[in-house]
Amino acid sequence: MNPAYFETWFRYPVPPPWPAFALVTAHNPHGRIIPPAENDARAAALRARLTRAGLPWVAVDAGAADFSHCEASLAIACTLDEGLALARDEEQVALFWVEAGGLWLVDCASEARHYVAGWGARQAD
DSSP states (O other), X not given: OOGGGGGOEXXXXXXXXXXXXXXXXXXXXXXXXXXXXXXXXXXXXXXXXXXXXXXOEEEEEEEOTTOSSEEEEEEEOSOHHHHHHHHHHTTOSEEEEEETTEEEEEETTTOOEEEEEEGGGGBOO
16 A cells, blocks of 8 residues: 555545545546546546435545645545445545544555544644
C-alpha cells in the first residue's frame, strides 16, 4: 500500500453526520493516475450508483495536507463490509473507515485495518 495513503487529509462542505462511515473514491483505480475526465466520469457513476441504492453519502475531498493532490471521495453511511465491496468494485487498493472517532485505512485485499489518527485530527479547514 502506498505510504502516502497514511498522510491523507479530508475536507468537506458538510460534515458526515453518521457515527461510522466509509470513505471511498472512484478516482485512480489500482492506484494508477488516470486522466481527469475519466476520474470525473467514474466519480459521477459512483454517486449515481449510491443514490439508486439508497445509500446516503456526502462529498469529501481526500488528499495531501496542502491538497496539491486531491481525489473526490464520498463519505458513505454503510457497514465496513459494504464499503469494502464498493471500493473493490471501484478497483481501489484501500478505503478509509471512520468509527468511534478514529480513522482507519483498510486494505481492500486483506481487509487489514491500520489506525491512522483521530478523525478530527485529519480534517482540513
